[in-house]
Amino acid sequence: MELNTPNKNQIPATNPLSQFEDSPVFNYINNLSPIELVKSMHNGQAFNLPSFASPLSVFASPQLSSQSDARSFIRRYQFSEPSKPELFQSKDENDTSKGALEAAQLTGLIVEQSECSTPANSSNGVITKLPGERMESAIEEPIALKYYCASPDDNIIMVPLKAIIEPEVVGEPNKRYCSHESEKDLRKICRTGQNEDEAGCDWVALISDVADILTLEPSVDEESDEKQKLVDPGTISFISNVLQAPQDNSDDSETPSYAGSSQQREIGEPGIKPVESGEQNQADQTPSVFPGTLPDKAVVNVAAAKVDIRGKSYQSSSKQQNKIRRRCLVFEMGAHKKKLTFESSSSTLSQSDRMGASIEKHAAPRTDKGKTLSALPGRGIGLHLNALTATSSGKAVKIETLASGNQEISQPSSPAAHMTSGSDPVSQSLALTTVETDFVPFDNKDKAMENAPKTLMVVTEDFGISSPKMKRQKLEFLGASSSCKRCNCKRSKCLKLYCECFAAGLYCIEPCSCLECSNNPAHEDTVLETRRQIESRNPLAFAPKVIRNSDSVSEFGEETNKTPASARHKRGCNCKKSSCLKKYCECFQGGVGCSSYCRCEGCKNTFGCKNGVEENDIKWEEPKTHENTSNLNLLDIIEKGEDHPDLIAPSKDSRSPVHPQILFSGQLSGSSLCDVGPSTQIMRCPIQRFRTNFFYHQPKYEKHLQVIPEDETPEILNSNCLPTSGVKSVSPNSKRVSPPHHGFGPSTTWRRGRKLILRSVSPSTSLNPPCEQ
DNA sequence: GAGTTTGAAACT
DNA sequence: CAGTTTCAAACTC
Structure with missing residues (x-):
């Protein structure tokens, strides 16, 4: 694609694969036992996924999208020939330079790779032994690494990494390194207040991602990726970003990010020099890729995200959405298509609405009989979105940003939202913040949620796992068991508070057993009107109980x-x-x-x-x-x-x-x-x-x-x-x-x-x- | 799975 | 506001 051209050209120049192979790091990686490689992969996955997801959610900035895009891109790249694993492998190695690997390297992953299961390692190990999921994981790994390394916000990423990786890392120097680095970052994070939140997000994302990964199948991913291509402009942008990123990196010649530097140290690779000025390196690494976010790095993540988003046209927001969708696609697979279609079809929806929809998709991606479970318009995720709907697009964007990634959160109930939505910037910020923290996932749908598992359910849904099987797997992974169930309304048409879905500000979805349901996008007007009436009687009707x-x-x-x-x-x-x-x-x-x-x-x-x-x-x-x-x-x-x-x-x-x-x-x-x-x-x-x-x-x-x-x-x-x-x-x-x-x-x-x-x-x-x- | 119980929501 | 009805979830068998 056009995407590749620019970057590829540059990539080879800056980061010739051959060079990489010649590098001690590469050798070191090659020397690693397959088993280790696999482990590394896992780590990488865990690492990647979480880090990947979290950053996205946190920043919602182009970075995220780009990352996610990169991820999908990489996958696509590798999976271009799924039927031919061998080719794949070879291709991976060869093309890697052009594809994911290069991208990763460009982003500064190279160093990291050596540390935490470099892309090469992952690719090798994965490809060789694990054609299927492994490949995916391997692919993702580079991305994650990239994310990790490149993003100025390493701290955030690091957190998840550490948490997840550490356990597995034991015994592996590289991994240790990662963890060590992560610790440093964590410390930094600790200093930064808001960043922490993001980290938290990362955790969530991590978990979910991990679960997803476990359940994912390459074919699915591939499929989803293709869809993404079709649907998602963000992908393209991502690709371009990836390409650029490499350029930057190559130009800098200082690939090292924190991780990279650490890795270098550990590996002791002479060729690579630890980054002296972390900021600069970071900036250099990511600038092209995450132009918007970097500058705002110092600022609270949320704020940064907001700024970025605002600064960027809706397109950017849409990218984020797409990004989110992508994730869903990745995890959900087939189900996503429906959703995507729905979303695309509902172009008329406001961003907030879309957000809500996307969120819901995450929350409850399932589409059923034509019903797409999505937050009710205006209400978005639950009641909370109401405010969003009312709010200006800018706000919606913000919310989305916050919600982006894993964080799809339900916004605070409308009352609060409205209140905050006021012109007062402070209040707005509060609202946003509130949204982030206070939002509650829509677990409602699944009774599985009854326990803590509910949350799990939420996560699952959030990630758009439409497949019951996948959901189940995920739940199991999380240690929760549940039956997906929703309302069972017979006479209320799901337009009264009797209906849990309606009461929660959600459209009914497939799991519902309702009859004559009007609580779906097709009856949006009716739903809204009904809600309005109910709220007129009781403003708190939709507020959390x-x-x-x-x-x-x-x-x-x-x-x-x-x-x-x-x-x-x-x-x-x-x-x-x-x-x-x-x-x-x-x-x-x-x-x-x-x-x-x-x-x-x-x-x-x-x-x-x-x-x-x-x-x-x-x-x-x-x-x-x-x-x-x-x-x-x-x-x-x-x-x-x-x-x-x-x-x-x-x-x-x-x-x-x-x-x-x-x-x-x-x-x-x-x-x-x-x-x-x-x-x-x-x-x-x-x-x-x-x-x-x-x-x-x-x-x-x-x-x-x-x-x-x-x-x-x-x-x-x-x-x-x-x-x-x-x-x-x-x-x-x-x-x-x-x-x-x-x-x-x-x-x-x-x-x-x-x-x-x-x-x-x-x-x-x-x-x-x-x-x- | 059908029937019963229960209490919220809706209605008067 | 109180009483009644409607409704759907929760519960029981």
Whole structure:
């Protein structure tokens, strides 16, 4: 393609493959045992995938797209002849110089390759032994490496790497190196607040990616890639970028990025000189590739992404979208086609809408009977997108940026969004931030989500895994089992709140068993109108039913516990016979304790009685081990909470064996958990407290929307909130023990929470663990 | 899978 | 706002 021409020309000149082969690094790689190679590949995959995904999500800048593009591009390149593995192999080696390998090298991967399973290694090992997935992984590896090395934001990338890679790395110097580097980067990241968030995203992406990779099949990827080519302009751009990137690198002759330098050191390759000026090298490496992002590097990732996006025409945004789609394609395979088609067809949709759609695709890529599960227009992912819809395109773009990559997050409920959407830049930023952190994945769809697995489900969906098989695999990979199920409406046409899909701001999708469903893109107008009507009656109708009171994030970015108790049901339940011990009870279902708002009778909510919630809040804040889930993306949350229980604060007690949610919540909340001196923390950062940890358990409501961030909580609610700090009678039955407060928590806290949200957003927390390690 | 129970949502 | 009806999920068998 035209894409190749420019770059290729330059590439050979700058980075002749022969040179690379001659290099000690290359020799070293060749010497590696096949087994090691394979391992390296895995690492690379894990590494790559995560890093790859995360950066994308984080920056949403051209880089990401380019990277993703590069990835797909590489794949295509190698897979051009899938039927002929051998040829492939040879081709890989030969063409590699022209194709992925070169690209990787150009980007500065060369050094990295030697370190962490260089492309050459991967390619060799993979190709030789693993024609199928391996190849893909190998291919991706270079990309990931590239990403890793090239991107100025190495830190972010590094985080995921470290976390994932380290375990496997043991014993391999190269890998160690990578990990080591990653650690450095992590430290850096720790310093940077927002970057941390991104890192968190990376984690999520990583996990998801890894899972995807595991399940992926080359053929699929290839197919998806082709589609991408057709559909995705971004791919082209990517290619061009790749080509350019190599140029830059070659020109610089200083391929080394951090990783590269480290690798060099380790390898001791004389030819390559460690990069003296990291920035410059980075800049040099990536400039052409990521022109936009680099400059903004210093700025918070989010902000940078925003800037970039804004600066770029819609096209850029579309690229991102495409990028996202691509990922979906990669993972989803066939299903994506449908989605893509749908998207393309819905050109009329606003970006926000598109975003929502894409997000949903990620969230629930499945297309079914013509129904594409996508966020309702205007509402995007769940209710949250509503705001987006209303918001200017620019905002939408921002959101998208945030959402891009793995982070497809549902935006905060409309109320908050609207509020933030105001002209106030600060508020906007908040909104954006909120979106990132607070967004809850739409797990709703799958009941599998019941537990932590819900999150997993979300992830799966997010990545557009349409194939049930793949989903299952992914879930299994994540350790979750689930049955995909959605609404089963018979008479409501899925246009009433009875319908979980509708209530969640989502279109019904294939898994739904609804009859006469009108909750689909085909009836968009009807859906919107209905929603409008419902909202007119009850502005909070689409708001998350569960509101998190406290924020787990500590000022230091420590993660907080995500306790169910910390959350409350928006309206409270009205249970009469279930004792709030069954899912009939929305509080119970939501994994939260009943509150003073509840009118339940004989409440035995295991999550905590009305009082319990408040108490829990207090306890909660104290420990803050976790930084802030809220800060993290949905994905992050998922990863930490569900995918990586390890990362999550150890559950002290899981009260309710019944629900996974509960279990999860139990972990977080666990009354037992609260060791920490609470008051101090509360005082310290009340806001953070509220900031929220909404995500952890995903109640049924939350399946789609999950918990609503405080921000999302309508002002009214906030105002109503009573201060939780006060000790409240815990008696379960006495709902009114504490003076009935309309709000869920102290209004102040909520407000604070908003403010804090920005602060708490510091992503470092999530990253911290790895750094600490 | 069918039927029952339950409580939210919707309606009056 | 209260009472009733409708609805669909949750639950049971």
